[in-house]
Amino acid sequence: MTTIPAAAPPAPRQSAFRTLLGTGVGNALEWYDWNIYASFAIYMSRELFSSKDPTSAFLETMGIFAVAFVARPFGGAFFGWLADRIGRKHALAIAVIFASGGSLLIAVCPTYHQVGAWSSLILLLARLIQGLAHGGELPSAQTYLSEMAPPNRRGLWASAIYVTGSFGLTLGLLFGVVLRDTLGSDAMNQYGWRIPFAAGAVLGVFAFWIRERMEETEAFEDEKKAGELKKSLVREVLKHKKIALQVIGMTCGLTVAYYIWSVSTASVAQKNLGYSTNDAFGASIIGNLVFMVSLPLWGMFSDRFGRKTNMLIAMIGCAVLYVPLNNMVRGGNEFWRLVVAICVMLVLLGAYLAIAPAAYAEMFPTEVRATAFGVPYAIAIALFGGTAPYIMSAWAATPNRFVIYVIVLLLISAATILTLPETKGIDLSYHPKFNPRPDDVATS
Template sequence: MTAPISVPAKASAGQAPGKIRTLFGAGIGNTLEWYDWSVYAIFAPFFAKQFFVGGNATSALLSTLAVFAVGFLMRPLGGFFFGWLADRRGRRFSLTTSMVTMAVGSLIIGIAPTHDAIGVGAAVILLLARLLQGLAHGGEIAASYTYVAEIAPGERRGLWSTSLYISVTAGIVLASLIGAAGSSLFGEQALRDWAWRLPFLLGGVLGLVGLYLRRTLEETEAYTEGARTRSTRELLRALARNKKSLARILGLTAGVTVVYYIWAVGISGFAISSKGVDATGGLWATVAANVFFMITLPLWGKLSDRFGRKPVFITYGVVFLALSFPLMSLINDSALRLGVLMGVALFFLGAFVGIMPAYFAELFPTEVRASGVGVPYSVMVAIFGGTAPYVLTWLHTHQLDWVFSCYLVALVAIGLITTFLTPETKGRPLT
């Protein structure tokens, strides 16, 4: 792999205030984009029957979650396309373009006609909007992980990388807050009838805010001063030179993407539709657990900057090998219990996702960093993360919840083994 060069000392000192402002601008845009993505999973139980007419609410929900999963199929393409843009045209350009694409998808869902109005065409429109969002979201990962890692001081890269998932979680919390507030103000029936549209329409409007913030971001020094790819052929050749790092990200990501899309995004919908948790209580539990998650994320970043990336990743893997079965089996119709279980799961999940942008970025040289991170990560999310809520709900309908826990443990084990086989990157400079 190409040997990186160090970040100039002035980037850690004299330019710190400007970089913090830049980090804040990147985080706000990231929050808005993840809000648009997450609101679908949170509100799926409410609008499912608006687009799919089946024998019961569960079958309609399964169809809606299938569309959620299909949206992930576009993420590898988005990771490649927007990663290529980020490596060729710059991190800022890619971030801005993906933000606009995501907002357009959200707006389409917000104004989409229902099955009662146009029949099967409603589901087609929903599917196309999710494919558009999937494309954008794959690009978001490629560019934002790279951007945050490159603007961070080398000795604090782990801590700074936690800001990415703080902003990601802020988007999830915002979506959950709107859901909880909507349920409290309008009632669950209104959410199912019409109020589910409001968060999607809001996401489209907020996209304008994100567009402004990301257009004012500064480009990273690593990109402006380093090597860059200028054609698709050069990009493919650079990826081939870093095939070991690509394989490592595949192994590391398979399990954590399932953990994340269950416990941070999809578990409230599952608990509401399948376990009988009160909708308002379940949404407020999601808000509380994710706020706790945000607060504790910097702890893992500081630990990784002091002790290394690998020990923190290993902590996550060992804990989820031990707790995956108990956490899933303890979910019942109590919103309070759901909140506690989510809090525990998200705390230890933070050991992985909090420092993931730093660890992944440190495995690649600048010329291929965005694509190298975005493509394999998006492939694993498409295969395992996007399908996780559907698989869990389907297995539950067949009284096979334990199979899902076995599936999760196996994937986490693969990630743990890969961690042991991946070199430590703490202190590695970026070029």
């Protein structure tokens, strides 16, 4: 197997702090938005839907939550196009304004009592806007971060994406607990649930201010000067349809395993397995904190040993340990069981997630990097990650069926990763081996 030699690190165009803050603050907002909607759905359902059937109202609220996943591929296409045509930093700035606007719309949404079914439609519109924004956030952010990072430290820098995302998720969890304990149930039902969405809107404005002051990546500016951006984006993206299918294959197992163990396991343990609310919440917090600590370590590991090594450790390790860890959680309701299972699985997944932004960016040439990655990735998230909670619920009576489903997807991802070349440390300004330009082919 041939590995492309690492390029010499370029001179920094802006401070590492500004780069990491600019990409991280919007990414944290995405995960924050996603978590607070799920956390406060019970309160929203009472205010924005008919109160005649509370169960139906809650299911409708969660149905609108799922709509955001449907919108993600369209967001990946739109914001990926922006990133590949007008620049990474501008796409990032516009995406975060969309996310902020969606949060604000939810915060000020009139109640069902005030406007009837219009309240549900406004919530749907807000989630569509957020889905578009979040579908474009990750490909734009990881493309920008990967292109700004020194080639020999790209794995380490890439780990910041999921560190900040996990921070946003944890912030949403803590915010929910503080509000519930401080305001009480009556105030939460009346107005308290709106507060975290208003805070998210303010955070979005702050993120926009930071992102508009960031510098554009040198890789994008080089492509612009070379005239590569004048080519048909659709035609150029279609040239890489095989790699797009590889993105879906390598992501399907990752996204299902992550959504289940990062979010759903604690809820299922509380609802179905006899764990207390405090134990379930505490295990989730501890697991995500351990996960965040592991990410930079995995990033540095990949900068030395390669992206494929990390990804295979994650997918094969999770497939092998999935049944034992699942049985550990179900073998009793002791707190330590839940903590150990979540921590082990998230640390393993961290081996892939830490370097995913770098690995995906290294698969595509500069002129189509955000779009060609963003669309298939969003499709994988929508098809597999977005449906995971529903499939798990539908197969609740036969849980082994879902376990087999996840393991099969993990093995599909591992098999797909084996077909990839190693890309550690390549120069993202030019991609001569995997995606040669026509004139390169002609002269080779």
